[in-house]
Amino acid sequence: MTEPGPGERECPSCGFAVPEDAEVCPYCAYEFPVRKASMTLSAWLFVGLMILFAVPLLAWLLGWFG
Incomplete structure (x- = not known):
C-alpha cells in the first residue's frame, strides 16, 4: 500500500x-x-425545506408566538 x-x-x-x-x-x-449534481441539489433542497418548516415549529413549541 x-x-x-x-x-x-x-x-x-x-x-x-x-x-x-x-x-x-x-x-x-x-x-x-x-456524485451527481442532481443529488447535491436534492440534498440542499431537503435541508432548505426542513429549515423552512422546523424553525416556525420550534418557535411555536417554545411559545415565542401563537
Missing part, C-alpha cells in the same frame, strides 16, 4: 494511491462513485 500524495486519493478497495480525477482504480478496477 502507498500513501496518497498531493493530487491523489486512496482506493478504498486495495489501498493504493490513485489520481484524484481517476474514475477507476488502475490496480483493482474499483469504480469510484461519481
